[in-house]
Amino acid sequence: MTNLKLNLKYTGLEEKEMMEYAKQVEQIHKELHDKATDLTDFVGWIELPTNYDKKEFERIKKAANKIQKDSDILLVIGIGGSYLGARAVIESLSNPFQMMEPKKDSKKVQVIYVGNNLNPVYIQDVINLLADRDFSINVISKSGTTTEPAIAFRIFREILENKYDLKEAKKRIYVTTDQIKGALKTLAIEEGYETFVIPDHVGGRYSVLTAVGLLPIAAAGIDIDALMQGAKFAQDKYSDSNLKYNDCYKYAVGRNLLYRENKNIELLISYDPRLHYFIEWWKQLFGESEGKDQKGIFPTGAEFTTDLHSLGQYIQDGRRNLMETVLHIKKYPSDIKIKRDDDNLDGLNYLEGKTVGYVNEKAMEGTIKAHVSGGVPNFVLEIEKLDATAMGHLIYFFELACAVSGKILGVNPFNQPGVETYKTNMFELLEKPGYGKEKEEKKPIKKKTTKRKIEE
Ligand code: PA5
Numbered sequence: 447m448t449n450l451k452l453n454l455k456y457t458g459l460e461e462k463e464m465m466e467y468a469k470q471v472e473q474i475h476k477e478l479h480d481k482a483t484d485l486t487d488f489v490g491w492i493e494l495p496t497n498y499d500k501k502e503f504e505r506i507k508k509a510a511n512k513i514q515k516d517s518d519i520l521l522v523i524g525i526g527g528s529y530l531g532a533r534a535v536i537e538s539l540s541n542p543f544q545m546m547e548p549k550k551d552s553k554k555v556q557v558i559y560v561g562n563n564l565n566p567v568y569i570q571d572v573i574n575l576l577a578d579r580d581f582s583i584n585v586i587s588k589s590g591t592t593t594e595p596a597i598a599f600r601i602f603r604e605i606l607e608n609k610y611d612l613k614e615a616k617k618r619i620y621v622t623t624d625q626i627k628g629a630l631k632t633l634a635i636e637e638g639y640e641t642f643v644i645p646d647h648v649g650g651r652y653s654v655l656t657a658v659g660l661l662p663i664a665a666a667g668i669d670i671d672a673l674m675q676g677a678k679f680a681q682d683k684y685s686d687s688n689l690k691y692n693d694c695y696k697y698a699v700g701r702n703l704l705y706r707e708n709k710n711i712e713l714l715i716s717y718d719p720r721l722h723y724f725i726e727w728w729k730q731l732f733g734e735s736e737g738k739d740q741k742g743i744f745p746t747g748a749e750f751t752t753d754l755h756s757l758g759q760y761i762q763d764g765r766r767n768l769m770e771t772v773l774h775i776k777k778y779p780s781d782i783k784i785k786r787d788d789d790n791l792d793g794l795n796y797l798e799g800k801t802v803g804y805v806n807e808k809a810m811e812g813t814i815k816a817h818v819s820g821g822v823p824n825f826v827l828e829i830e831k832l833d834a835t836a837m838g839h840l841i842y843f844f845e846l847a848c849a850v851s852g853k854i855l856g857v858n859p860f861n862q863p864g865v866e867t868y869k870t871n872m873f874e875l876l877e878k879p880g881y882g883k884e885k886e887e888k889k890p891i892k893k894k895t896t897k898r899k900i901e902e
Contacts, residue, residue, distance in 0.1 A: 447679050448829065448836035450843060452693035456814055456824035457769075459700050467699045467854065468689040474853040475687035475695070483647075488860035490647030491845055494655045495678035495838070502642060503670075506657055509620055509640060510664035514555050517618070518579040520665045521572070521602055523561035524586035524658070525594045526730060528622075531654025532662035533559055534727035535837050538720050539668055555665050561585070561598030569601065576605060582618040584665075586658050588644045590628025593869070599630075622657045649860050651731045652845050655838070669834045676838025684846055694843050697825060698851035701769065704823055705743050705855070709769040713761070714747040716773045717806050718832065722749060724773075728844055735852045735859035742855065743769075751809050758813075766821045773840075774810060777831040778803045 481487040483497075490497075513520050522529055536557055544554065560572050583606060585599045607615040621634040622642040634641045642657030644650075653659065655677055664670045684694040701712060712732075714725045725747035736742035748757050748770075761768060781801040784794065797805065814824050827843075829836050852859025873881035 448676065448831055448833055448839065450680075450693075450830075450836070450839050451828040452697055453826040453828060454696065454700060456818045456826060457700055457704070458818075458823050459703055463703060464696060464699050465689060467702075470854065471689045471692075471695050471699060471850065472687045474850050477853070478849060485646045487647055488649040488652070489849070490645050491649075491652035491655065492849075493681070494648065495674055495681045495842065498655070498674070499643070502657060503660070503674075505640075506642065506660050506664055506670070509642075509661060513582045513620075513665040514667070516580060517555055517582040519576065519581040520555050520557050520662060521576075521581055521583045522557055522559050522586065522662045523583060523595045523598045523602065524559075524622075525562045525592055526734070527650025527653055528586040528588065528592075528595065528658055529559050529562055529662075530651075530723065530727040530730050531659040531841070532557070534724040535654065535659060535663050535668060535673065535834075535841075536666045537723045538718075538832060538837060539834065540666065540720070542720060554667055557662050557666050560602065561595030564594055564597070569598065573601075573605060576602075576609075581606070582620065584620045584622060584661055585630065586622040586644075587628070587630050588624055588650050588653070588658075590623045590630030590632075593872070596629070620661060622661060651734055652849075652860075654727070654841055672834035673838040676835030676840075677842040678838075679835065680839040680842035680846075684843065694847050695850055697771075697843075698847045698854060700825060701743060701771075701851055702854045704769045708767055709743075709823065711744045711746060711768050713757075713768065713770045714745070714773065715750055715770050716747075716775075717750050717810050718773075718775055719749055719752070720832070721773060724837075724840070725749070731844060731848050732851075734862045734865070735848050736855055736857060738857045738861075738864060741857060750813060751806070754809075754813060761817055761822060762820045769823045769825070770817060771825040771827065772810065772814060774826050774828045775832050776828060779831070 478489050478492055481489040482492040483490070522532060544556070558572055558575065560569060583599070583602055585595060587595050603615075603619065606618055609615070610618065616638055617640075619637070619639045620642065621630055621639045622644060623630040623634065625631075625643045625646070631641070633639075642661060644653055644656055644658055648656055650658075655674065660670050660673075663673065680694075684692055686692045689695050689699065714728050716722075716725060729745045729747060732743070732745035737744070748761070750758075761770070781803040784797045784800050784802065784805075786795055786798040814826065818824055827840075829840070849859045870881065875882075
Protein backbone atom coordinates (compact mmCIF):
# COMPACT_ATOMS: atom_id res chain seq x y z
CA MET A 447 0.00 0.00 0.00
CA THR A 448 1.48 3.33 -1.01
CA ASN A 449 1.91 5.41 2.10
CA LEU A 450 2.04 9.14 2.72
CA LYS A 451 3.99 11.17 5.24
CA LEU A 452 3.56 14.78 6.26
CA ASN A 453 6.80 16.66 6.83
CA LEU A 454 6.37 19.83 8.87
CA LYS A 455 10.07 20.64 9.05
CA TYR A 456 9.79 23.53 6.61
CA THR A 457 6.73 25.19 8.10
CA GLY A 458 8.41 26.81 11.08
CA LEU A 459 5.50 25.56 13.21
CA GLU A 460 6.14 24.34 16.74
CA GLU A 461 4.51 21.21 18.15
CA LYS A 462 3.50 23.24 21.21
CA GLU A 463 1.46 25.84 19.30
CA MET A 464 -0.14 23.08 17.22
CA MET A 465 -1.19 21.18 20.31
CA GLU A 466 -3.14 24.18 21.56
CA TYR A 467 -5.74 23.10 19.01
CA ALA A 468 -5.89 19.50 20.26
CA LYS A 469 -9.14 19.93 22.15
CA GLN A 470 -10.90 21.76 19.34
CA VAL A 471 -9.74 19.14 16.86
CA GLU A 472 -11.01 16.35 19.06
CA GLN A 473 -14.43 18.03 19.19
CA ILE A 474 -14.51 18.52 15.42
CA HIS A 475 -13.47 14.89 14.92
CA LYS A 476 -16.33 13.74 17.12
CA GLU A 477 -18.85 16.03 15.45
CA LEU A 478 -17.87 14.85 11.95
CA HIS A 479 -17.80 11.16 12.82
CA ASP A 480 -21.08 11.33 14.75
CA LYS A 481 -22.77 12.80 11.69
CA ALA A 482 -21.22 10.41 9.16
CA THR A 483 -24.33 8.28 8.74
CA ASP A 484 -26.84 11.08 9.11
CA LEU A 485 -28.46 11.54 5.71
CA THR A 486 -29.34 15.16 6.43
CA ASP A 487 -25.69 16.19 6.82
CA PHE A 488 -22.95 16.25 4.21
CA VAL A 489 -20.47 14.08 6.06
CA GLY A 490 -21.16 10.73 4.39
CA TRP A 491 -17.80 10.80 2.59
CA ILE A 492 -16.04 10.10 5.92
CA GLU A 493 -17.13 6.48 5.88
CA LEU A 494 -17.34 5.95 2.13
CA PRO A 495 -14.20 3.77 1.88
CA THR A 496 -15.92 1.20 4.12
CA ASN A 497 -19.54 2.11 3.85
CA TYR A 498 -20.16 2.22 0.12
CA ASP A 499 -22.85 0.49 -1.89
CA LYS A 500 -21.11 -2.78 -2.84
CA LYS A 501 -23.83 -3.79 -5.31
CA GLU A 502 -23.58 -0.49 -7.12
CA PHE A 503 -19.79 -0.84 -7.10
CA GLU A 504 -20.12 -4.10 -9.06
CA ARG A 505 -22.60 -2.45 -11.44
CA ILE A 506 -20.06 0.34 -12.00
CA LYS A 507 -17.43 -2.22 -12.98
CA LYS A 508 -19.86 -3.92 -15.35
CA ALA A 509 -20.80 -0.63 -16.99
CA ALA A 510 -17.10 0.29 -17.28
CA ASN A 511 -16.44 -3.06 -18.99
CA LYS A 512 -19.22 -2.47 -21.46
CA ILE A 513 -17.93 1.04 -22.22
CA GLN A 514 -14.46 -0.41 -22.80
CA LYS A 515 -15.90 -2.90 -25.27
CA ASP A 516 -18.19 -0.65 -27.25
CA SER A 517 -16.62 2.83 -27.05
CA ASP A 518 -13.45 4.66 -28.08
CA ILE A 519 -14.49 7.64 -26.02
CA LEU A 520 -16.43 8.17 -22.82
CA LEU A 521 -17.88 11.64 -22.69
CA VAL A 522 -18.05 12.79 -19.08
CA ILE A 523 -20.56 15.60 -18.75
CA GLY A 524 -20.32 17.46 -15.45
CA ILE A 525 -18.91 20.52 -13.74
CA GLY A 526 -17.14 21.25 -10.43
CA GLY A 527 -17.29 18.32 -8.06
CA SER A 528 -19.11 16.32 -10.71
CA TYR A 529 -16.02 15.93 -12.92
CA LEU A 530 -12.86 17.24 -11.25
CA GLY A 531 -12.25 14.20 -9.03
CA ALA A 532 -12.51 11.74 -11.90
CA ARG A 533 -10.32 13.90 -14.08
CA ALA A 534 -7.76 14.30 -11.27
CA VAL A 535 -7.38 10.54 -10.82
CA ILE A 536 -7.51 9.64 -14.50
CA GLU A 537 -4.97 12.22 -15.63
CA SER A 538 -2.63 11.58 -12.68
CA LEU A 539 -2.37 7.94 -13.67
CA SER A 540 -2.40 8.16 -17.46
CA ASN A 541 -0.07 8.91 -20.31
CA PRO A 542 -0.91 12.53 -21.24
CA PHE A 543 -0.03 12.07 -24.89
CA GLN A 544 -2.35 9.14 -25.42
CA MET A 545 -5.04 11.29 -23.89
CA MET A 546 -4.43 14.32 -26.05
CA GLU A 547 -5.58 12.71 -29.24
CA PRO A 548 -7.73 9.69 -28.66
CA LYS A 549 -7.02 7.18 -31.39
CA LYS A 550 -9.88 5.46 -33.12
CA ASP A 551 -8.18 2.07 -32.88
CA SER A 552 -6.82 2.56 -29.35
CA LYS A 553 -7.55 -0.29 -26.98
CA LYS A 554 -8.09 2.20 -24.19
CA VAL A 555 -11.19 4.26 -23.62
CA GLN A 556 -10.34 7.93 -23.70
CA VAL A 557 -12.27 10.16 -21.38
CA ILE A 558 -13.27 13.55 -22.74
CA TYR A 559 -14.86 16.16 -20.52
CA VAL A 560 -17.67 18.49 -21.57
CA GLY A 561 -20.30 20.46 -19.70
CA ASN A 562 -17.61 22.16 -17.63
CA ASN A 563 -17.64 25.34 -19.72
CA LEU A 564 -19.91 27.17 -22.14
CA ASN A 565 -17.40 27.73 -24.90
CA PRO A 566 -18.87 26.90 -28.32
CA VAL A 567 -15.46 26.36 -29.94
CA TYR A 568 -14.53 23.74 -27.34
CA ILE A 569 -17.87 22.00 -27.77
CA GLN A 570 -17.54 22.06 -31.57
CA ASP A 571 -14.05 20.55 -31.31
CA VAL A 572 -15.48 17.68 -29.28
CA ILE A 573 -18.32 17.22 -31.77
CA ASN A 574 -15.73 16.96 -34.56
CA LEU A 575 -13.66 14.48 -32.58
CA LEU A 576 -16.66 12.21 -32.10
CA ALA A 577 -17.54 12.10 -35.78
CA ASP A 578 -15.80 8.80 -36.53
CA ARG A 579 -15.55 7.38 -33.03
CA ASP A 580 -17.79 5.16 -31.00
CA PHE A 581 -18.76 6.83 -27.78
CA SER A 582 -20.86 6.64 -24.63
CA ILE A 583 -22.01 9.36 -22.27
CA ASN A 584 -21.80 9.58 -18.50
CA VAL A 585 -23.76 12.64 -17.44
CA ILE A 586 -23.15 13.58 -13.82
CA SER A 587 -25.06 16.15 -11.81
CA LYS A 588 -26.20 15.88 -8.22
CA SER A 589 -28.82 18.61 -8.53
CA GLY A 590 -29.66 17.52 -12.05
CA THR A 591 -30.28 21.14 -12.98
CA THR A 592 -26.84 22.72 -13.50
CA THR A 593 -26.87 24.74 -16.72
CA GLU A 594 -23.48 23.86 -18.21
CA PRO A 595 -23.87 20.04 -18.11
CA ALA A 596 -27.58 20.30 -19.00
CA ILE A 597 -26.78 22.17 -22.23
CA ALA A 598 -23.95 19.76 -23.08
CA PHE A 599 -26.18 16.75 -22.45
CA ARG A 600 -28.88 18.10 -24.73
CA ILE A 601 -26.31 18.63 -27.52
CA PHE A 602 -24.43 15.34 -27.19
CA ARG A 603 -27.50 13.21 -26.55
CA GLU A 604 -28.85 14.31 -29.90
CA ILE A 605 -25.55 13.47 -31.59
CA LEU A 606 -25.56 10.03 -29.95
CA GLU A 607 -29.15 9.41 -30.97
CA ASN A 608 -28.37 10.39 -34.55
CA LYS A 609 -25.33 8.13 -34.67
CA TYR A 610 -26.96 5.00 -33.27
CA ASP A 611 -30.56 3.84 -33.29
CA LEU A 612 -32.57 5.05 -30.33
CA LYS A 613 -32.44 1.73 -28.49
CA GLU A 614 -28.66 1.50 -28.78
CA ALA A 615 -28.24 5.19 -27.85
CA LYS A 616 -30.17 4.62 -24.62
CA LYS A 617 -27.76 1.84 -23.70
CA ARG A 618 -24.83 4.21 -24.15
CA ILE A 619 -26.07 6.78 -21.67
CA TYR A 620 -25.19 6.46 -17.98
CA VAL A 621 -26.68 8.95 -15.55
CA THR A 622 -25.13 9.71 -12.17
CA THR A 623 -27.44 11.84 -10.06
CA ASP A 624 -29.61 12.06 -6.97
CA GLN A 625 -31.51 8.91 -5.99
CA ILE A 626 -34.94 10.47 -6.34
CA LYS A 627 -35.03 14.12 -7.30
CA GLY A 628 -33.97 16.49 -10.05
CA ALA A 629 -34.62 16.98 -13.76
CA LEU A 630 -31.90 14.51 -14.72
CA LYS A 631 -33.41 11.78 -12.58
CA THR A 632 -36.82 12.38 -14.14
CA LEU A 633 -35.30 12.26 -17.62
CA ALA A 634 -33.38 9.07 -16.81
CA ILE A 635 -36.53 7.32 -15.59
CA GLU A 636 -38.49 8.50 -18.60
CA GLU A 637 -35.85 7.31 -21.08
CA GLY A 638 -34.79 4.18 -19.20
CA TYR A 639 -31.09 5.11 -18.84
CA GLU A 640 -28.90 3.20 -16.41
CA THR A 641 -28.49 5.34 -13.29
CA PHE A 642 -25.98 5.59 -10.47
CA VAL A 643 -26.53 7.37 -7.21
CA ILE A 644 -24.85 10.34 -5.55
CA PRO A 645 -25.76 9.75 -1.90
CA ASP A 646 -27.70 12.51 -0.16
CA HIS A 647 -25.05 12.98 2.50
CA VAL A 648 -22.12 13.40 0.10
CA GLY A 649 -21.66 16.85 -1.45
CA GLY A 650 -20.29 17.37 -4.99
CA ARG A 651 -16.67 18.14 -4.17
CA TYR A 652 -16.47 15.26 -1.68
CA SER A 653 -17.99 12.76 -4.12
CA VAL A 654 -15.07 11.35 -6.12
CA LEU A 655 -15.25 8.00 -4.29
CA THR A 656 -18.91 7.54 -5.27
CA ALA A 657 -20.16 6.65 -8.76
CA VAL A 658 -19.39 10.28 -9.68
CA GLY A 659 -15.70 9.47 -9.89
CA LEU A 660 -15.70 5.70 -9.93
CA LEU A 661 -17.47 5.07 -13.24
CA PRO A 662 -15.23 7.29 -15.40
CA ILE A 663 -12.14 6.16 -13.49
CA ALA A 664 -13.00 2.48 -14.00
CA ALA A 665 -13.85 3.08 -17.67
CA ALA A 666 -10.40 4.64 -18.09
CA GLY A 667 -8.93 1.31 -16.99
CA ILE A 668 -7.86 2.34 -13.48
CA ASP A 669 -8.23 -0.18 -10.66
CA ILE A 670 -11.05 1.23 -8.50
CA ASP A 671 -10.58 -1.53 -5.92
CA ALA A 672 -7.05 -0.24 -5.34
CA LEU A 673 -8.35 3.34 -5.22
CA MET A 674 -10.85 2.42 -2.51
CA GLN A 675 -8.22 0.40 -0.63
CA GLY A 676 -5.97 3.47 -0.56
CA ALA A 677 -8.85 5.55 0.78
CA LYS A 678 -9.68 2.89 3.36
CA PHE A 679 -6.05 2.82 4.47
CA ALA A 680 -6.28 6.59 4.96
CA GLN A 681 -9.63 6.32 6.74
CA ASP A 682 -8.00 4.01 9.30
CA LYS A 683 -4.78 5.99 9.48
CA TYR A 684 -6.52 9.29 10.22
CA SER A 685 -9.16 7.90 12.57
CA ASP A 686 -7.29 8.95 15.71
CA SER A 687 -8.90 12.02 17.25
CA ASN A 688 -5.63 12.86 18.98
CA LEU A 689 -3.91 15.62 17.02
CA LYS A 690 -0.52 14.40 18.20
CA TYR A 691 -0.87 11.21 16.15
CA ASN A 692 -2.85 12.47 13.20
CA ASP A 693 -0.95 14.00 10.25
CA CYS A 694 -4.13 14.95 8.48
CA TYR A 695 -5.30 17.06 11.42
CA LYS A 696 -1.80 18.51 11.81
CA TYR A 697 -2.00 19.78 8.25
CA ALA A 698 -5.45 21.29 8.95
CA VAL A 699 -4.21 23.00 12.10
CA GLY A 700 -0.91 24.05 10.55
CA ARG A 701 -2.47 25.88 7.62
CA ASN A 702 -4.86 27.68 10.00
CA LEU A 703 -1.96 28.78 12.19
CA LEU A 704 -0.16 30.15 9.16
CA TYR A 705 -3.37 31.83 7.97
CA ARG A 706 -3.48 33.63 11.30
CA GLU A 707 0.02 34.87 10.53
CA ASN A 708 -1.39 36.42 7.34
CA LYS A 709 -0.39 33.60 5.01
CA ASN A 710 -3.70 33.74 3.20
CA ILE A 711 -2.71 32.10 -0.09
CA GLU A 712 -1.73 28.45 -0.33
CA LEU A 713 -0.17 26.92 -3.42
CA LEU A 714 -0.35 23.19 -4.00
CA ILE A 715 2.90 22.33 -5.72
CA SER A 716 3.70 19.36 -7.91
CA TYR A 717 6.77 18.31 -9.86
CA ASP A 718 4.75 16.04 -12.14
CA PRO A 719 2.64 17.60 -14.93
CA ARG A 720 0.22 14.68 -14.68
CA LEU A 721 -0.97 16.13 -11.36
CA HIS A 722 -2.36 19.24 -13.05
CA TYR A 723 -5.97 18.18 -12.52
CA PHE A 724 -5.26 16.93 -9.03
CA ILE A 725 -4.32 20.51 -8.24
CA GLU A 726 -7.55 21.67 -9.91
CA TRP A 727 -9.57 19.22 -7.79
CA TRP A 728 -7.78 20.41 -4.64
CA LYS A 729 -8.42 24.06 -5.53
CA GLN A 730 -12.12 23.39 -5.87
CA LEU A 731 -12.27 21.34 -2.68
CA PHE A 732 -10.66 24.01 -0.52
CA GLY A 733 -11.94 27.04 -2.41
CA GLU A 734 -15.62 26.13 -2.22
CA SER A 735 -15.30 24.73 1.28
CA GLU A 736 -13.42 27.54 2.99
CA GLY A 737 -13.88 30.71 0.98
CA LYS A 738 -16.91 32.22 2.69
CA ASP A 739 -18.01 34.73 5.33
CA GLN A 740 -15.19 36.99 4.01
CA LYS A 741 -12.66 34.43 5.25
CA GLY A 742 -10.46 31.64 3.97
CA ILE A 743 -7.11 30.74 2.50
CA PHE A 744 -7.10 31.30 -1.27
CA PRO A 745 -6.13 27.94 -2.78
CA THR A 746 -4.06 27.97 -5.91
CA GLY A 747 -1.38 25.83 -7.45
CA ALA A 748 1.85 25.75 -9.36
CA GLU A 749 3.66 23.12 -11.39
CA PHE A 750 7.39 23.04 -10.97
CA THR A 751 9.88 23.32 -12.40
CA THR A 752 7.73 24.88 -15.18
CA ASP A 753 6.27 27.65 -13.02
CA LEU A 754 9.59 28.42 -11.36
CA HIS A 755 10.18 30.31 -14.58
CA SER A 756 6.98 32.31 -14.19
CA LEU A 757 5.41 32.41 -10.72
CA GLY A 758 8.73 31.51 -9.12
CA GLN A 759 9.81 35.13 -8.96
CA TYR A 760 6.68 36.18 -7.07
CA ILE A 761 6.86 33.23 -4.71
CA GLN A 762 10.47 33.99 -3.85
CA ASP A 763 10.24 37.76 -3.63
CA GLY A 764 6.69 39.09 -3.82
CA ARG A 765 4.18 39.81 -1.05
CA ARG A 766 4.84 37.55 1.91
CA ASN A 767 1.35 36.14 2.25
CA LEU A 768 2.07 32.72 0.75
CA MET A 769 2.45 29.18 1.95
CA GLU A 770 3.08 26.06 -0.13
CA THR A 771 2.11 22.41 0.13
CA VAL A 772 4.46 20.26 -1.90
CA LEU A 773 3.44 16.89 -3.32
CA HIS A 774 6.71 14.98 -3.27
CA ILE A 775 6.40 11.77 -5.30
CA LYS A 776 9.47 9.80 -4.35
CA LYS A 777 9.65 7.07 -7.02
CA TYR A 778 9.05 7.22 -10.74
CA PRO A 779 7.88 4.14 -12.66
CA SER A 780 10.77 4.76 -15.08
CA ASP A 781 13.62 7.23 -15.38
CA ILE A 782 16.03 8.54 -18.03
CA LYS A 783 19.80 8.60 -17.67
CA ILE A 784 21.71 11.64 -18.85
CA LYS A 785 24.52 10.48 -21.13
CA ARG A 786 28.01 11.81 -21.71
CA ASP A 787 28.59 14.03 -24.75
CA ASP A 788 32.18 14.24 -25.91
CA ASP A 789 31.89 17.83 -27.10
CA ASN A 790 30.07 18.94 -23.95
CA LEU A 791 29.10 22.19 -25.67
CA ASP A 792 26.06 22.48 -23.41
CA GLY A 793 28.26 21.99 -20.35
CA LEU A 794 26.05 19.23 -19.00
CA ASN A 795 28.66 16.49 -18.59
CA TYR A 796 28.68 17.10 -14.85
CA LEU A 797 25.33 15.33 -14.86
CA GLU A 798 26.63 12.24 -16.67
CA GLY A 799 25.07 9.09 -15.24
CA LYS A 800 22.48 11.01 -13.23
CA THR A 801 18.81 10.67 -14.10
CA VAL A 802 16.26 13.34 -15.01
CA GLY A 803 14.28 12.24 -11.95
CA TYR A 804 17.32 12.89 -9.77
CA VAL A 805 17.67 16.40 -11.20
CA ASN A 806 13.93 16.97 -10.57
CA GLU A 807 14.45 15.86 -6.96
CA LYS A 808 17.35 18.28 -6.47
CA ALA A 809 15.31 21.06 -8.06
CA MET A 810 12.61 20.35 -5.49
CA GLU A 811 15.04 20.34 -2.56
CA GLY A 812 16.66 23.55 -3.77
CA THR A 813 13.31 25.23 -4.31
CA ILE A 814 11.95 24.33 -0.88
CA LYS A 815 15.11 25.70 0.69
CA ALA A 816 14.90 28.89 -1.37
CA HIS A 817 11.22 29.54 -0.71
CA VAL A 818 11.49 28.81 3.00
CA SER A 819 14.43 31.21 3.28
CA GLY A 820 12.33 33.74 1.36
CA GLY A 821 9.60 33.53 4.02
CA VAL A 822 7.26 30.98 2.42
CA PRO A 823 6.51 28.09 4.81
CA ASN A 824 6.30 24.67 3.12
CA PHE A 825 4.30 21.60 4.06
CA VAL A 826 5.75 18.56 2.32
CA LEU A 827 3.64 15.49 1.63
CA GLU A 828 5.90 12.58 0.85
CA ILE A 829 4.25 9.96 -1.34
CA GLU A 830 6.16 6.79 -2.19
CA LYS A 831 4.81 6.49 -5.71
CA LEU A 832 1.88 7.64 -7.78
CA ASP A 833 -0.60 4.78 -8.13
CA ALA A 834 -4.29 4.14 -7.52
CA THR A 835 -3.83 3.46 -3.79
CA ALA A 836 -1.85 6.69 -3.41
CA MET A 837 -4.62 8.61 -5.17
CA GLY A 838 -7.23 7.11 -2.83
CA HIS A 839 -5.08 8.03 0.14
CA LEU A 840 -4.49 11.59 -1.07
CA ILE A 841 -8.17 12.15 -1.80
CA TYR A 842 -9.20 11.04 1.66
CA PHE A 843 -6.38 12.96 3.33
CA PHE A 844 -7.37 16.24 1.67
CA GLU A 845 -11.13 15.78 2.08
CA LEU A 846 -10.76 15.18 5.80
CA ALA A 847 -8.16 17.93 6.21
CA CYS A 848 -10.42 20.34 4.34
CA ALA A 849 -13.46 19.62 6.50
CA VAL A 850 -11.46 19.95 9.73
CA SER A 851 -9.66 23.04 8.50
CA GLY A 852 -12.96 24.70 7.53
CA LYS A 853 -14.39 23.93 10.95
CA ILE A 854 -11.31 25.43 12.68
CA LEU A 855 -11.75 28.50 10.48
CA GLY A 856 -15.35 28.71 11.64
CA VAL A 857 -17.13 28.23 8.31
CA ASN A 858 -19.45 25.54 6.99
CA PRO A 859 -17.17 23.49 4.71
CA PHE A 860 -20.07 21.72 3.02
CA ASN A 861 -22.06 24.50 1.36
CA GLN A 862 -21.28 26.96 -1.44
CA PRO A 863 -23.82 29.81 -1.23
CA GLY A 864 -21.55 32.22 -3.11
CA VAL A 865 -21.81 30.22 -6.33
CA GLU A 866 -25.46 31.23 -6.69
CA THR A 867 -24.76 34.92 -7.36
CA TYR A 868 -23.36 34.47 -10.87
CA LYS A 869 -26.10 31.98 -11.67
CA THR A 870 -28.87 34.38 -10.66
CA ASN A 871 -27.36 37.17 -12.76
CA MET A 872 -26.89 34.84 -15.73
CA PHE A 873 -30.45 33.54 -15.47
CA GLU A 874 -31.80 37.09 -15.29
CA LEU A 875 -29.84 38.00 -18.41
CA LEU A 876 -31.04 34.85 -20.15
CA GLU A 877 -34.60 35.56 -19.03
CA LYS A 878 -35.01 32.14 -17.51
CA PRO A 879 -38.60 31.70 -16.29
CA GLY A 880 -38.77 32.83 -12.67
CA TYR A 881 -35.87 35.27 -13.16
CA GLY A 882 -35.45 38.51 -15.09
CA LYS A 883 -38.10 41.23 -15.33
CA GLU A 884 -40.87 39.16 -13.87
CA LYS A 885 -38.80 38.57 -10.74
CA GLU A 886 -37.43 42.13 -10.72
CA GLU A 887 -40.92 43.52 -10.07
CA LYS A 888 -41.31 41.40 -6.97
CA LYS A 889 -37.79 41.99 -5.66
CA PRO A 890 -37.64 43.73 -2.27
CA ILE A 891 -35.56 46.93 -2.21
CA LYS A 892 -32.13 46.01 -0.94
CA LYS A 893 -30.42 47.96 1.80
CA LYS A 894 -27.24 49.75 0.78
CA THR A 895 -24.14 47.77 1.67
CA THR A 896 -20.69 49.08 2.41
CA LYS A 897 -19.23 47.11 -0.51
CA ARG A 898 -17.76 49.19 -3.30
CA LYS A 899 -19.78 49.06 -6.50
CA ILE A 900 -17.79 48.12 -9.61
CA GLU A 901 -19.53 50.68 -11.85
CA GLU A 902 -18.84 53.62 -9.53
O1 PA5 B 1 -18.95 20.84 -4.86
C1 PA5 B 1 -20.04 21.15 -5.31
O2 PA5 B 1 -21.09 20.90 -4.71
C2 PA5 B 1 -20.16 21.83 -6.65
O3 PA5 B 1 -18.92 22.12 -7.19
C3 PA5 B 1 -20.94 20.96 -7.61
O4 PA5 B 1 -20.28 19.74 -7.76
C4 PA5 B 1 -21.10 21.64 -8.98
O5 PA5 B 1 -21.67 22.90 -8.82
C5 PA5 B 1 -21.97 20.79 -9.89
O6 PA5 B 1 -23.24 20.60 -9.32
P1 PA5 B 1 -24.18 19.44 -9.80
O7 PA5 B 1 -23.51 18.14 -9.56
O8 PA5 B 1 -25.42 19.60 -9.01
O9 PA5 B 1 -24.42 19.66 -11.28
